[in-house]
Amino acid sequence: DDVERAFDWRDLPAADGLEWLGATPKNKESAFTEIRLGFDAKGLAALEVYDNFGQRTLIRLAKLERNPKLSADLFRFTPPPGADVVGD
Numbered sequence: 001d002d003v004e005r006a007f008d009w010r011d012l013p014a015a016d017g018l019e020w021l022g023a024t025p026k027n028k029e030s031a032f033t034e035i036r037l038g039f040d041a042k043g044l045a046a047l048e049v050y051d052n053f054g055q056r057t058l059i060r061l062a063k064l065e066r067n068p069k070l071s072a073d074l075f076r077f078t079p080p081p082g083a084d085v086v087g088d
Contacts, residue, residue, distance in 0.1 A: 012036060018045055 006027070012020035018038035025032065031051060038046030047059040079085055 007035075016046075 007023040007025055010022050010024075012022045014020065016038070018040055021037045021039070023035045023037070025035075032049050033052060034048075034050040036046075036048040036050075037044060038048070043064070045061055047061070049057045049059075051057070
């Protein structure tokens with residue numbers, strides 16, 4: 001719902017084997033001018049971001065797995081000896 005209010009959405013022509021959806025932020029002070037989402041039969045496959053400097057960032061997504069079971073050990077961090085630790 002917030003996404004619909006924050007962006008102007010439009011269908012874009014298919015390209016590179018993907019169906020594309022474009023979004024332009026309604027807030028003119030946004031850090032980017034446009035986002036494009038590319039979809040294949042499995043779902044989101046690419047993300048293009050155009051920033052205010054005219055730069056394009058393309059992210060290709062592959063082997064996505066939704067909601068995988070992750071071990072809590074993946075989120076444990078032990079600072080190396082001699083590292084400064086700020087806070088708890």
